[in-house]
Amino acid sequence: MENLEMQFQMGNTTVHALQGVSLDVEEGEFVSIVGTSGCGKSTLLNLVGGLMKPTEGKVYVKGEDLTEMNENGNQFFVRNLQCLLHTTRTLL
Numbered sequence: 001m002e003n004l005e006m007q008f009q010m011g012n013t014t015v016h017a018l019q020g021v022s023l024d025v026e027e028g029e030f031v032s033i034v035g036t037s038g039c040g041k042s043t044l045l046n047l048v049g050g051l052m053k054p055t056e057g058k059v060y061v062k063g064e065d066l067t068e069m070n071e072n073g074n075q076f077f078v079r080n081l082q083c084l085l086h087t088t089r090t091l092l
Helices: 041-048 071-079
Strands: 002-010 013-021 056-058
Touching (some): 002 041, 013 041
Antiparallel strands (some): 002 013
16 A cells, blocks of 8 residues: 545544555555554555545555556455455454
8 A cells, every 4th residue: 555545524623544654565465454543544444445546646566556456356256355344343
């Protein structure tokens, strides 16, 4: 990922969930995303999983830019990605 920014509009307020996030993860590497509540962990993983598009920046998976994929390409990627959501109800 490269220079990711994600903003949400809440009424007249712009919330900057992510600002200038860049990260390279090589195939086979294991990465943990940790931080305090509200710091953008879920937003980051939603972007990496192709579930959201960033306000700015690029997300690459195996050289493919998820932010530029059309809906067919994105659906193919999402079908081949596994996510474990942290919502406790989904774990039961």
